[in-house]
Amino acid sequence: MSELAVNVKNLKYKYPDESWALNDVSLEVSVGEAILLLGISGVGKSTLLMNLNGLLTPTEGTIHIFGKKVIEKNLKEIRRRVGFVFQNPENQLFCPTLWDDIAFGPVNLGFSQEEVEERVEKALKLVGLITHAEKPPHHLSFGEKRRAAIATILSMEPDILLLDEPTANLDPRSVENIIKILEDISSKGKTIIIATHDVNTLPKITDRTIIMYNGKIKAMGPTKEILSDHGLLEKYGLKLPIIGQLFHKLESDHKLSIDSSLPITISSAEQKLIELINKNKKEGKP
Ligand SMILES: Nc1ncnc2c1ncn2[C@@H]1O[C@H](COP(=O)(O)OP(=O)(O)OP(=O)(O)O)[C@@H](O)[C@H]1O
Numbered sequence: 001m002s003e004l005a006v007n008v009k010n011l012k013y014k015y016p017d018e019s020w021a022l023n024d025v026s027l028e029v030s031v032g033e034a035i036l037l038l039g040i041s042g043v044g045k046s047t048l049l050m051n052l053n054g055l056l057t058p059t060e061g062t063i064h065i066f067g068k069k070v071i072e073k074n075l076k077e078i079r080r081r082v083g084f085v086f087q088n089p090e091n092q093l094f095c096p097t098l099w100d101d102i103a104f105g106p107v108n109l110g111f112s113q114e115e116v117e118e119r120v121e122k123a124l125k126l127v128g129l130i131t132h133a134e135k136p137p138h139h140l141s142f143g144e145k146r147r148a149a150i151a152t153i154l155s156m157e158p159d160i161l162l163l164d165e166p167t168a169n170l171d172p173r174s175v176e177n178i179i180k181i182l183e184d185i186s187s188k189g190k191t192i193i194i195a196t197h198d199v200n201t202l203p204k205i206t207d208r209t210i211i212m213y214n215g216k217i218k219a220m221g222p223t224k225e226i227l228s229d230h231g232l233l234e235k236y237g238l239k240l241p242i243i244g245q246l247f248h249k250l251e252s253d254h255k256l257s258i259d260s261s262l263p264i265t266i267s268s269a270e271q272k273l274i275e276l277i278n279k280n281k282k283e284g285k286p
């Protein structure tokens with residue numbers, strides 16, 4: 001069996017006001033997997049991510065990260081290996097300059113000045129902000145702040161990256177930037193878990209999708225299977241990706257036979273359309 005990056009068993013979490021946000025969540029994530037954690041607002045996505053790196057402590061159940069239990073005495077190592085990118089980038093940027101913000105983690109981890117400089121430069125280049133290194137973070141645009149927040153985590157070179165709504169409130173080009181950064185990190189064998197409602201842009205970089213509802217995991221499977229299952233998504237208040245909606249409509253309104261699962265990305269839709277056109281040509285249809 002492949003090594004587990006994350007192993008969550010029967011996790012329950014109750015906030016101090018007695019509201020249960022997680023109710024018996026069990027989950028295994030292998031090293032190098034990219035996971036889409038999907039669910040409507042308030043189902044417990046952020047609460048789950050915050051439990052994974054020890055920002056919150058489970059009320060019941062256990063979490064192991066690379067075999068180490070998430071408990072007080074292991075938190076230093078866990079936080080080094082698990083980076084958390086908050087939904088609001090402003091929560092992650094508080095130093096006078098961007099450079100200082102990105103250096104903050106490595107300095108705290110006790111690296112030499114030379115190593116810190118190397119890591120900061122690498123992280124800033126990766127997110128395309130090297131020219132902004134000396135700017136105060138509050139002068140950055142929102143999309144730049146988002147990339148900067150990711151860089152504050154990348155400079156610590158974590159093995160697992162948890163991202164909370166990384167594409168929310170961004171213009172399409174900034175979304176593409178984020179996708180490229182995440183693709184790059186994923187291709188280096190890092191484990192990624194992304195909490196989101198975004199079914200349109202993030203599926204193409206994730207292997208597996210988990211649907212949460214009311215503090216529980218309701219479905220889990222390959223992204224292209226889960227995100228093409230109209231009935232399942234509707235049941236939990238979600239929608240097919242826009243491209244899947246088009247094919248679903250063609251199927252239901254025009255009896256177009258898709259033969260396989262609905263395409264959920266532009267490239268799979270393109271391939272499906274070419275197949276359908278060629279099939280029609282062969283059958284002599286216009
Ligand atoms: N500090 C808190 N105290 C009490 N209840 C909280 C607290 N934070 C979150 N909750 C509740 O826990 C539940 C799960 O919240 P959580 O933020 O994990 O949801 P989410 O899936 O991340 O939602 P969203 O998509 O809106 O970010 C919600 O019902 C929320 O009201």
Ligand SMILES: [Mg+2]
Pocket residue numbers: 045046047087164195
């Ligand atoms: Mg949230």
